[in-house]
Amino acid sequence: MKICVVGVGYVGLVTAACLAEAGNNVVCVDKDADKIAGLKNGMLPIYEPGLGELVKHNERLGRLQFTTELKYGVDNSLIIFLAVGTPSYEDGSADISAILSVAGEIGKYLSEYRIIAIKSTVPVGTYKKVIEVIKSKTEVSFDYVSNPEFLKEGDAVEDFMRPDRIIIGTTNPAAQKIMKQLYGPFMRKSSRILFMDPASAELTKYAANMMLATRISFMNEISALCERLGADVELVRGGLGSDTRIGSAFLFPGVGFGGSCLPKDIRALIHTGSVHGVDMAIAKAVERVNIEARERFAKRVKDCFSGSEDRTVLAVWGLSFKAKTDDVRESPAIYCIKKFLDWKMKIKAYDPEAGPTAAAALGGKLEIFQNGYDALDKADALVIFTDWQEFRNPDFDVIAAKLKRPVIFDGRNLYDPEIVKNAGIEYHSIGRAAILH
Ligand code: NAD
Secondary structure: OEEEEEOOOHHHHHHHHHHHHOOOEEEEEOOOHHHHHHHHOOOOOOOOOOHHHHHHHHHHOOOEEEEOOHHHHHHOOOEEEEOOOOOEOOOOOEOOHHHHHHHHHHHHHOOOOEEEEEOOOOOOOHHHHHHHHHHOOOOOOEEEEEOOOOOOOOOHHHHHHOOOOEEEEOOOHHHHHHHHHHHHHHOOOOOOEEEEOHHHHHHHHHHHHHHHHHHHHHHHHHHHHHHHHOOOHHHHHHHHHOOOOOOOOOOOOOOOOOOOOHHHHHHHHHHHHHHOOOOOHHHHHHHHHHHHHHHHHHHHHHHHOOOOHHHOEEEEEOOOOOOOOOOOOOOHHHHHHHHHHHOOOEEEEEOOOOHHHHHHHOOOOOEEEOOOOHHHOOOOEEEEOOOOHHHOOOOHHHHHHHOOOOEEEEOOOOOOHHHHHHOOOEEEOOOOOOEOO
16 A cells, blocks of 8 residues: 655654555655655664664665655555654643644645544544644545554554554544555454544543553552552552453553653643543542652652762663653653752763763753763762663672662662662662661
8 A cells, every 4th residue: 555654753653664564655754854864864763673674674675765745745645644743732732733734734735535544642623623624725535534553662663563453533434444454464363453433532542541651650659658658569569460350561660651642641631621621630640640759759869868969979770761762751760860960969871772862851961871880980879760671680799889879779670679688789669668778
């Protein structure tokens, strides 16, 4: 099939590369000329495991093209996906101006039937606005499909290739048939396509993110209680997750959720509720508990160096909002580092992929190292924010020897407290008693 993907970010580029891998011809359109020029020269704008190989392979075979010309994409495709950003406005509502502006341009260029499929996360009712905008520009017939994306950064290629489900929000049988054909190669064992109306599809995406965020905030609230009661949240988590009605996924306590999706989507849902007279009490609590988790963690670090903050040097491992990505949008690490900097602490940081994006987000106010152990030299403590695989089994003797104090603040519960204790390191983790020396 001939496909156009507008917006070549974390969702768009993965969508385009995976659809090309299935044999489709895909035109990628982005307004960011530097990004397009880089892609044409084989440079990926993001880090995502497995994506580089797919992009290179399919570009070489001529199945993946990059351009800033939307008209070229519209002319040369049957399905046009929109995967542009939908960030938050100040009041929490989703900014869909990029969606509407692209829709207007598509309307201008339409010369024959197309399917317009929205992958971006958009508030319920956006479908009506998009249809209206396109219809105001053209008489040519088109179908609208709400096709929210559920991939996770870090596992995006795998998620796209083997999705839990595909949501197709259209009641039009012709459009349903074409979308089913497109996604067929990604569900050869059994069909996991769910057809529904566009409004339900739009809300399903928010409901899914809200449920995931709720589980994280729930565990962080239980962690806070564990810390007060002397219980161990890791044991509670095991006991809780083994109930088949509950399941063990997304029950990890930590420094709170971040990224470009959960925080903004919770805010958008709260805003949608307020517009329609529904008090989204759970969503509000989830957001509040999430901020509290970060604040509590940052304060624990501060309390440890109370009175000498301006002489404290922190080594930080992990800057991205989660492992296997370079994305630092709304990362708890960035949030807490801003606090540390406000308290006049110095930061020496290491992240396997997110050093440059974090340095940009923090205006270069931290020292970035190419190796986790180098960041420890002359530091007072090690603070861990991200559960990268390479942090899971470090040489504790080296950590103990390099740190001045030595103390670890572990925002991801990566370690067995006994092992850290045996290395002579003070250990603070989430929802478990601190191991002091
Ligand atoms: P992103 O910021 O990485 O990419 C968006 C891209 O759109 C950028 O390259 C930008 O230059 C381009 N763009 C913006 N306006 C444009 C325009 N008018 N014309 C052409 N290109 C334009 O965003 P993302 O993380 O890929 O997210 C995209 C959407 O998908 C959002 O709605 C997000 O909520 C949703 N989503 C994201 C994820 C994720 O893990 N990142 C997962 C599921 C859904």
